[in-house]
Amino acid sequence: MGKQVTIKDIARKLRLSVSTVSRALRNVPDINPSTKQLVLETAAALNYEPNYIAQSLITRETKMIGVIVPVISSDFFGKALTGMNEIASSLGYHLLFCQSNESCETEIVNIRQLISCRVDGLLVSVSRETTDVSEFEKVIQKRIPLVFFDRAPTHIEASKVIVNQYDGAFRAVEHLIEMGCRRIAHLAGPAGLSISDERMKGYEDALRKNGLSPEDRYIIRCDHFQDSAPGAIRQLLDLLPDLDGVFAVNDPLGISVIRQLKAAGIRIPGDVAVVGFNDDPVSEVSEPALSTVMQPAYKVGKQAMEMLIRRIKDKSELPETSLLNSHLIIRSSSRRQN
Amino acid sequence: MGKQVTIKDIARKLRLSVSTVSRALRNVPDINPSTKQLVLETAAALNYEPNYIAQSLITRETKMIGVIVPVISSDFFGKALTGMNEIASSLGYHLLFCQSNESCETEIVNIRQLISCRVDGLLVSVSRETTDVSEFEKVIQKRIPLVFFDRAPTHIEASKVIVNQYDGAFRAVEHLIEMGCRRIAHLAGPAGLSISDERMKGYEDALRKNGLSPEDRYIIRCDHFQDSAPGAIRQLLDLLPDLDGVFAVNDPLGISVIRQLKAAGIRIPGDVAVVGFNDDPVSEVSEPALSTVMQPAYKVGKQAMEMLIRRIKDKSELPETSLLNSHLIIRSSSRRQN
DNA sequence: CTGTTAGCGCGTTCAC
DNA sequence: GTGAACGCGCTAACAG
Numbered sequence: 265m266g267k268q269v270t271i272k273d274i275a276r277k278l279r280l281s282v283s284t285v286s287r288a289l290r291n292v293p294d295i296n297p298s299t300k301q302l303v304l305e306t307a308a309a310l311n312y313e314p315n316y317i318a319q320s321l322i323t324r325e326t327k328m329i330g331v332i333v334p335v336i337s338s339d340f341f342g343k344a345l346t347g348m349n350e351i352a353s354s355l356g357y358h359l360l361f362c363q364s365n366e367s368c369e370t371e372i373v374n375i376r377q378l379i380s381c382r383v384d385g386l387l388v389s390v391s392r393e394t395t396d397v398s399e400f401e402k403v404i405q406k407r408i409p410l411v412f413f414d415r416a417p418t419h420i421e422a423s424k425v426i427v428n429q430y431d432g433a434f435r436a437v438e439h440l441i442e443m444g445c446r447r448i449a450h451l452a453g454p455a456g457l458s459i460s461d462e463r464m465k466g467y468e469d470a471l472r473k474n475g476l477s478p479e480d481r482y483i484i485r486c487d488h489f490q491d492s493a494p495g496a497i498r499q500l501l502d503l504l505p506d507l508d509g510v511f512a513v514n515d516p517l518g519i520s521v522i523r524q525l526k527a528a529g530i531r532i533p534g535d536v537a538v539v540g541f542n543d544d545p546v547s548e549v550s551e552p553a554l555s556t557v558m559q560p561a562y563k564v565g566k567q568a569m570e571m572l573i574r575r576i577k578d579k580s581e582l583p584e585t586s587l588l589n590s591h592l593i594i595r596s597s598s599r600r601q602n
Numbered sequence: 603m604g605k606q607v608t609i610k611d612i613a614r615k616l617r618l619s620v621s622t623v624s625r626a627l628r629n630v631p632d633i634n635p636s637t638k639q640l641v642l643e644t645a646a647a648l649n650y651e652p653n654y655i656a657q658s659l660i661t662r663e664t665k666m667i668g669v670i671v672p673v674i675s676s677d678f679f680g681k682a683l684t685g686m687n688e689i690a691s692s693l694g695y696h697l698l699f700c701q702s703n704e705s706c707e708t709e710i711v712n713i714r715q716l717i718s719c720r721v722d723g724l725l726v727s728v729s730r731e732t733t734d735v736s737e738f739e740k741v742i743q744k745r746i747p748l749v750f751f752d753r754a755p756t757h758i759e760a761s762k763v764i765v766n767q768y769d770g771a772f773r774a775v776e777h778l779i780e781m782g783c784r785r786i787a788h789l790a791g792p793a794g795l796s797i798s799d800e801r802m803k804g805y806e807d808a809l810r811k812n813g814l815s816p817e818d819r820y821i822i823r824c825d826h827f828q829d830s831a832p833g834a835i836r837q838l839l840d841l842l843p844d845l846d847g848v849f850a851v852n853d854p855l856g857i858s859v860i861r862q863l864k865a866a867g868i869r870i871p872g873d874v875a876v877v878g879f880n881d882d883p884v885s886e887v888s889e890p891a892l893s894t895v896m897q898p899a900y901k902v903g904k905q906a907m908e909m910l911i912r913r914i915k916d917k918s919e920l921p922e923t924s925l926l927n928s929h930l931i932i933r934s935s936s937r938r939q940n
Numbered sequence: 941c942t943g944t945t946a947g948c949g950c951g952t953t954c955a956c
Numbered sequence: 957g958t959g960a961a962c963g964c965g966c967t968a969a970c971a972g
Contacts, residue, residue, distance in 0.1 A: 268720075271965070281942070284943075287967095296941055315964095315966070317720050320948090321948045336684055349700075349701050353700070358698055358700070360696055360697070379606075516883075549888050550889075618959090619958065620949090622957085632958085653950070658964090659966095
């Protein structure tokens with residue numbers, strides 16, 4: 265941010281006052297068309313770029329949206345960010361981007377920093393550690409518009425755009441049951457994280473509704489959400505031969521299951537059927553291709569940004585929740601064979 | 603950006619002057635420890651958050667870095683962004699994020715917007731359309747620090763952090779030749795884009811060095827860089843049976859090739875060996891697993907950010923280029939069989 | 941239509 | 957050690 269040309273520079277050059285220049289540069293009525301023309305031309309000639317920072321101080325809006333994600337390097341968040349960016353840029357907003365690295369301390373630091381940057385609003389997908397929501401309550405108290413997307417704290421009065429995890433999981437497991445599975449394991453995500461808790465509930469309810477009962481030994485925790493978790497897979501193998509279905513909390517885990525089971529001589533889906541979650545690109549490429557639950561990541565990002573900007577423009581709006589549908593994609597890893 | 607508490611508020615409450623409060627909030631010597639303590643306490647009690655915007659106007663730095671990528675939703679850029687963010691956040695910088703969508707018009711708009719946001723520096727990976735570099739020259743003229751990463755315009759005096767595409771491609775193709783391939787096709791990226799041109803050159807030189815000559819019909823353009831390009835694959839199939847190797851400009855294309863060839867009854871790597879580029883997660887999952895050229899995406903992001911911040915702190919530095927090595931990963935799609 | 945004045949929140953001289 | 961005055965780049969209110 266060196267010494268850029270300012271309206272003062274062009275005012276001096278044209279022997280005009282800064283306010284006249286300011287008016288010429290904006291869409292205000294009280295301005296002589298010819299002066300306006302003149303100002304515009306010299307502004308272009310001087311390579312003038314308006315200073316949004318200075319404008320922000322007056323208009324009290326920065327046109328910047330703070331976005332906090334647990335990790336950026338993931339298919340889901342990449343698509344969500346694309347959706348956000350599309351809406352934001354079309355409405356003149358910019359994204360100020362932060363990554364919590366799944367740490368709640370980092371998340372709090374990020375929130376404060378973004379507030380100090382005076383973002384007009386906040387879009388947050390919480391870290392898997394986050395249980396204390398007091399920092400978010402402070403944000404709401406300060407009347408800074410806030411929308412959670414994908415991962416949202418349960419006990420907080422705030423706007424959210426989330427995907428129906430429960431329903432997706434329920435249908436995935438019911439599908440396994442329809443395919444004849446009776447002893448279905450669940451590779452679960454970290455406890456306390458909304459999305460993994462919901463997927464777990466969907467798993468359990470689908471079993472119960474079909475006369476099966478959830479058993480502890482069939483529920484295997486994978487705290488490192490994104491990892492392939494060799495330990496968890498080993499626990500799964502120990503269940504054999506009392507196992508004919510696996511519902512994995514995400515696709516990388518699903519893929520790992522397929523590979524390890526195949527390596528152990530198990531046929532998929534003949535002996536064990538497998539379903540994942542998220543529709544990562546890998547799921548389609550695997551052999552057999554992994555059945556999975558597709559989440560509308562792009563749409564989540566778009567809707568969250570739309571909702572946030574609506575709230576920025578009308579701060580009186582009450583918290584609202586948008587629940588998007590997920591969609592079961594049946595592929596070879598769970599399809600009945602002929 | 604509503605009515606947040608300012609240093610004025612806490613000055614009034616404490617019956618102090620704003621400058622005293624300002625001094626207490628920063629690390630300046632001329633301040634009574636007890637008043638400093640008092641100010642700090644009431645600041646915390648009032649939930650005061652410093653206004654970076656106002657500070658920026660005075661310090662003439664925003665601690666914001668503008669980042670422009672062609673697409674965010676890709677494995678490579680996701681990892682690069684992670685690397686950038688790591689360095690940036692550790693040094694108190696924030697990322698202002700833009701996506702050009704592979705359009706050079708959007709890219710120019712992004713550049714101007716970021717300059718108006720008064721970012722301290724710019725990190726850019728150019729769109730595949732970009733041929734005119736005049737907008738970047740303007741940035742350099744304005745003495746705004748700029749570093750290109752991954753995709754850089756060829757004819758411009760600017761700092762760059764790039765991966766040795768030529769070498770990666772050369773070794774990939776030489777590897778195919780070592781495996782016995784003699785009729786190697788190249789599914790190429792868009793012409794004019796630095797990285798695809800370099801990969802093409804590496805392909806051609808590897809052939810020549812080994813006594814083979816590049817033929818036009820073996821070079822198939824895929825202008826939609828990221829797509830699986832059914833048309834291109836069809837052209838490839840038309841080459842059969844005069845084909846025993848394929849070097850694809852990226853992994854999604856490589857995967858498509860494998861699938862289509864398999865569907866056509868071709869054995870891989872027995873009849874045709876395939877190598878991709880980038881080491882996307884899909885490449886490992888495919889069957890056979892796709893050999894590929896790994897690029898250090900995370901390191902590219904880190905180095906680019908480090909270089910940029912160095913240039914922000916010392917604007918006198920001359921343009922420099924960092925050339926990172928890629929690494930050939932040999933998997934089943936090209937490995938000699940026993 | 942145009943210029944003058946004031947002020948956004950804060951840091952930076954200077955006196956005191 | 958503290959306060960008053962000024963200015964960063966710009967917009968807003970008013971006077972002319």
